[in-house]
Amino acid sequence: MNKIVLPLHNHYKDVFGIAKTLSGWFVTPGWHEVPEGTTREQIEFDPALEPWTPPDHKPTPVVVEVKSNPTESKSWMVEGSRPGVKYTVLFNGKAWSCTCPASQFRRHSDCKHIKNKKEEV
Secondary structure, three states: OOOEEEEOEOOOEOOOEEEEEOOEEEEEOOOEEEOOOOOHHHEEEEOOOOOOOOOOOOOOEEEEEEOOOOOOOEEEEEEOOOOOOEEEEEEOOOOEEEOOHHHHHOOOOOOHHHHHHHHHO
């Protein structure tokens, strides 16, 4: 069995989950990509490793559809942190949503894509 060694998160320590998304398999928090089928027994944390930080990249939004009435639904295609990965941010006139994995886990707060769109709008 191969071990996967990851940096120890300074807040969550060794508490983690394995998430399967459309983009692949990830260990959270931190969104560390791991091979498909990874088990909890394979994950090991090393406090000596530098914590993972995403590259300094601000997504550049691309407008997909904007309707004339500001109360109607609007959606935008935005780039993710990884090159070539795109997500859809949607405002339905009342609520915001995003198709990124982080948005699925932030049920009580906005992901960075929604925050960026709110600042622009």
